[in-house]
Amino acid sequence: MTDLETIVSDAKAAFGATTTPADLENAKALFLGKSGRITELMKGMAQLSVDEKKSRGAAINLSKQAIEAALSDRRQALADAELQKQLKAEALDVSLPGRQRAQGGLHPVSLTLERIEAIFGSMGFDVAQGPEIETDWFNFTALNTPEDHPARSMHDTFYVEGGTQAAPNLLRTHTSPMQIRYAVQHVKKHRALIDAGKSNEGAFTGSMPEIRVIAPGRTYRVDSDATHSPMFHQCEGLWIGENVSFKDLKFVFTDFCRTFFESDDLVLRFRPSFFPFTEPSAEIDIQFSSGPLAGKWLEVAGSGQVHPNVVRNMGLDPEKYIGFAFGMGPDRLTMLRYGVNDLRLFFDGDIRFLSQFQN
Ligand code: PHE
16 A cells, blocks of 8 residues: 555544544544645655656645545534434424313303303393392391391301491302392383383383393302302392292293203292291202102202392382292202212312313
8 A cells, every 4th residue: 555545544544433523623634734644745745856746746636635535525424423313312203192282171060050041041031240248238138137137147157348337248148139239220220211211111011121130159158068168159030020920930940940950850849938038938949750869859949029128129119019039059959960969079179070070
């Protein structure tokens, strides 16, 4: 091997042994750098004759080109290897299954409330929302609840700041205050329309359209066990007109229960009871004819004909206007519908429990 052939083969071997671009540049310096082996040979040509210079120069140049070619091949190879490494590290396996976004859903009690609203909506009932912090007036006094009624005691009611000593504010103990709030608004609105000569009485023969509303929402009592929670839900119902009777209550509530539970042979019982704001009053019980609860009477609502004092507090003449009200427990309806026996499960927020109700 000539000295030039040796240098070229040494250069190829040195380049081939490098694994990084920096190593390669260092190896390059050994051959093509200022004191590299090729450069040294060039310097050595000074002593040669003109003819020798020509042939030796050409030979050195060929070797230099061969080394430069080897260098650029190695550069390319290292760059390719680097790219391959990077591609491998960042590889996407497009055959992997996609990540799924967890699907949220409504709380079982919300599903019940939606169902209640849909069913009563189909019977022409409006849906109203009211405040959870109430005044003594709307929660008790306007509802004909006497000063010494046990429901007003500290044991049963969460009193909060505001109001007066004699009439403190409180977390509403039922949705019944909405009877008064809604009726008062309704009366005000239609009085104004009548006064402005714009009343549209429709089928109602009186001076004002009927009041037909449900008011679902949260309610609060000092109570806590498997079937009572300090916060629970109620849904009020109110229908006031000139000719609304207990018979309508029976019809509406029976129709509601049968639709809600999807059971035509479900039976209802109106058991005499007492509420200060209704007279007569009844507790409504239902009985299933089949399923795990078949044959048992289950209480689902309080109800009654709206007391004349309450009608008066609505701003209406009890001699002319009459109707019924009911208050049911959506939590209890949810328990019955899905066969849940502990109310607290609804409020623990355990996703394993709650996710079972998605439909
Ligand atoms: N507010 C009553 C309760 O909380 C239920 C009820 C509502 C009774 C309307 C009669 C009429 O128990």
